[in-house]
Amino acid sequence: MEIRKIGVIGAGTMEGGIAQIAAQSGFEVIMEDVSEEYVRAGLEKIRERLEKRFREGKLENQEKERILSNIKITATLEDCKDADMIIEAVAEKEDTKKQIFKGLDNICSEDVVFATNTSSLSITRLANVTGRQERFAGMHFMNPAFIMKLVEVVRGLRTSDETISIVTGIAGKMGKISVIVNDSPGFISNRVLMPIINEAIYCLQNGVASRDSIDNIMKLGANHPMGPLELADFIGLDICLSILEVLHNELGDKYRPCPLLRKMVAGGKLGRKSREGFYEYTK
Numbered sequence: 624m625e626i627r628k629i630g631v632i633g634a635g636t637m638e639g640g641i642a643q644i645a646a647q648s649g650f651e652v653i654m655e656d657v658s659e660e661y662v663r664a665g666l667e668k669i670r671e672r673l674e675k676r677f678r679e680g681k682l683e684n685q686e687k688e689r690i691l692s693n694i695k696i697t698a699t700l701e702d703c704k705d706a707d708m709i710i711e712a713v714a715e716k717e718d719t720k721k722q723i724f725k726g727l728d729n730i731c732s733e734d735v736v737f738a739t740n741t742s743s744l745s746i747t748r749l750a751n752v753t754g755r756q757e758r759f760a761g762m763h764f765m766n767p768a769f770i771m772k773l774v775e776v777v778r779g780l781r782t783s784d785e786t787i788s789i790v791t792g793i794a795g796k797m798g799k800i801s802v803i804v805n806d807s808p809g810f811i812s813n814r815v816l817m818p819i820i821n822e823a824i825y826c827l828q829n830g831v832a833s834r835d836s837i838d839n840i841m842k843l844g845a846n847h848p849m850g851p852l853e854l855a856d857f858i859g860l861d862i863c864l865s866i867l868e869v870l871h872n873e874l875g876d877k878y879r880p881c882p883l884l885r886k887m888v889a890g891g892k893l894g895r896k897s898r899e900g901f902y903e904y905t906k
């Protein structure tokens with residue numbers, strides 16, 4: 624089955640990036656979120672990024688318009704019924720994702736592959752609410768999805784080889800490199816990354832060093848392009864907390880989220896997306 628149209632569910636940080644790279648790569652995209660307002664805001668962010676590249680002379684006007692014309696928006700899940708593939712990237716909440724996949728399972732034809740961009744949740748459990756466990760996989764893009772090369776492709780208990788090959792093929796058409804892993808909490812990327820971020824937050828909370836010292840030590844000493852606190856803001860502190868909660872519940876105490884992280888999320892300091900996290904952002 625040829626995949627021409629991709630339904631992307633959610634219009635936030637990640638799905639906006641995924642919709643953009645899919646449209647750039649020649650796919651038709653239908654992007655869905657809970658309200659017209661959210662999905663329009665998601666499209667506006669894509670437009671701003673493309674306009675910036677146009678102003679910098681990195682993108683032709685005609686190409687910019689072609690990419691934008693490939694993206695349609697909706698606040699109705701049923702509008703994804705004729706998509707050839709689904710990529711879901713809504714908030715990192717298992718019940719929300721399950722509800723969406725149950726709905727999509729009734730709407731989409733049975734040969735449509737479902738992929739989730741979850742950072743930590745069980746692919747096998749999400750697949751289990753659908754009647755298509757074989758045609759269900761993790762497709763974990765990195766942030767920002769239109770720049771980062773990796774897609775961590777996650778094989779659930781019943782994911783078929785054909786599905787893995789479809790998902791890696793689509794990632795390849797988007798210019799990405801797939802690395803395949805088995806279903807396990809946080810896969811590889813977040814199982815290794817989140818303890819670093821959490822420990823950096825503990826160091827800040829316990830007064831071991833200042834924010835800038837912690838980030839500079841990891842940038843200069845471990846050759847990380849961003850410090851862990853800056854990276855946490857970039858990912859979104861709510862997303863970091865959700866991932867750590869999954870890791871803590873499933874893998875044990877060493878992943879216990881730092882109280883300072885909980886406090887910041889409770890206070891609405893979510894990082895770049897709320898313009899305030901460990902750093903402040905004017906734009």
Ligand SMILES: NC(=O)c1ccc[n+]([C@@H]2O[C@H](COP(=O)([O-])OP(=O)(O)OC[C@H]3O[C@@H](n4cnc5c(N)ncnc54)[C@H](O)[C@@H]3O)[C@@H](O)[C@H]2O)c1
Nearest residue numbers: 633634635636637638656657712713714715741742766858
């Ligand atoms: N932020 C990152 O760096 C990053 C990286 C890789 C993967 N992810 C994963 O991608 C997913 C989304 O993360 P994000 O950072 O884009 O979050 P976000 O908070 O920026 O956006 C989430 C979007 O989901 C929408 N949403 C919530 N419930 C919905 C529903 N029922 N139907 C449709 N849309 C709904 C929200 O309105 C919001 O626009 C999560 O699973 C996250 O773990 C995030």
